[in-house]
Amino acid sequence: MTSIELPTYADVEAAAARIAGVANRTPVLTSRTLNEQAGAEVFIKCENFQRMGAFKFRGAFNALSKFSPEQRRRGVVAFSSGNHAQGIALSAKILGIPATIVMPHDAPAAKVAATKGYGADVVVYDRYKEDREAIGRRLASEQGLTLIPPYDHPDVLAGQGTAAKELFEEVGALDYLFVPLGGGGLLSGTALATRALAPQCVLYGVEPEAGNDGQRSFRTGGIVRIDTPKTIADGAQTQYLGNYTFAIIKRDVNDILTASDPDLVNAMKFFAERMKTIVEPTGCLGLAGALNVKDTLKGKRVGVIVSGGNIDLERFCALTAA
Numbered sequence: 001m002t003s004i005e006l007p008t009y010a011d012v013e014a015a016a017a018r019i020a021g022v023a024n025r026t027p028v029l030t031s032r033t034l035n036e037q038a039g040a041e042v043f044i045k046c047e048n049f050q051r052m053g054a055f056k057f058r059g060a061f062n063a064l065s066k067f068s069p070e071q072r073r074r075g076v077v078a079f080s081s082g083n084h085a086q087g088i089a090l091s092a093k094i095l096g097i098p099a100t101i102v103m104p105h106d107a108p109a110a111k112v113a114a115t116k117g118y119g120a121d122v123v124v125y126d127r128y129k130e131d132r133e134a135i136g137r138r139l140a141s142e143q144g145l146t147l148i149p150p151y152d153h154p155d156v157l158a159g160q161g162t163a164a165k166e167l168f169e170e171v172g173a174l175d176y177l178f179v180p181l182g183g184g185g186l187l188s189g190t191a192l193a194t195r196a197l198a199p200q201c202v203l204y205g206v207e208p209e210a211g212n213d214g215q216r217s218f219r220t221g222g223i224v225r226i227d228t229p230k231t232i233a234d235g236a237q238t239q240y241l242g243n244y245t246f247a248i249i250k251r252d253v254n255d256i257l258t259a260s261d262p263d264l265v266n267a268m269k270f271f272a273e274r275m276k277t278i279v280e281p282t283g284c285l286g287l288a289g290a291l292n293v294k295d296t297l298k299g300k301r302v303g304v305i306v307s308g309g310n311i312d313l314e315r316f317c318a319l320t321a322a
């Protein structure tokens with residue numbers, strides 16, 4: 001790989017200025033029950049209260065804000081069935097930029113409706129026969145659209161880092177911070193903020209046990225590719241880390257941990273019952289990872305990023321009923 005120029009904390013600060021007044025400054029919640037269970041002081045940064053229900057709005061809005069007048073006129077294209085699509089669609093609507101979203105033909109109707117509701121054009125493809133990246137790239141070149149990927153982009157990951165920046169500004173330095181990991185946009189942006197604002201903090205990414213490509217990549221030093229993992233954490237079913245995200249993670253993160261699907265369900269129940277908040281399975285990775293190593297956290301100040309809360313009520317009930 002030819003060398004790439006990595007974004008820095010200055011890019012996170014610039015992103016924070018761009019999203020100010022548009023993105024929500026999400027709350028940091030605490031729970032006595034959780035503190036007692038963990039034997040630690042735990043601070044939960046709640047991106048399930050972000051606009052469109054996940055941190056993805058931060059990176060999407062930051063990336064689109066940097067478009068030139070020509071890019072704005074022509075429009076943006078993104079491929080995603082999940083939160084990135086909605087983050088791009090909402091940001092494009094706010095900025096008056098035409099958006100095209102490439103989604104699988106069997107994406108949940110609610111997600112397609114939400115994306116269309118933000119005014120985006122939805123192009124469907126057959127996920128068993130066609131390659132969404134190829135479709136996205138073809139649309140980009142044919143129509144002059146700018147392709148914004150879900151994580152491996154300097155402006156996207158810098159935007160995602162603004163959540164941790166807010167957390168440190170609000171609660172001060174932390175001993176540990178636990179962050180959900182898919183393709184690494186959230187974790188790499190968080191790493192830039194952490195090394196600038198709380199350099200001694202131990203930073204962990206947490207990914208689904210069924211798809212530990214990030215952990216294997218981190219520990220072997222090279223990007224490992226896997227088949228789409230089977231897990232309820234649908235926002236972290238990525239097959240490999242990005243070039244930008246991995247370079248930062250390798251340099252600035254302490255380790256990658258995993259959490260099982262049952263761990264995620266337990267965390268979903270805890271958030272609902274004890275903290276009165278709905279968190280999607282992927283959003284629970286941070287708390288589940290922290291509870292898996294809670295013996296090491298005694299007496300420490302611990303941060304957890306809850307990444308999103310987008311889940312159908314029916315699915316929520318089915319997963320938590322057992």
Ligand SMILES: *Cc1c(COP(=O)(O)O)cnc(C)c1O
Pocket residue numbers: 054056082083084150151160180181182183184185186187235236238280282283307308309
């Ligand atoms: C996208 C997403 C993630 C994973 O983020 P990456 O930047 O791909 O690592 C985690 N949680 C939720 C809710 C997401 O939407």
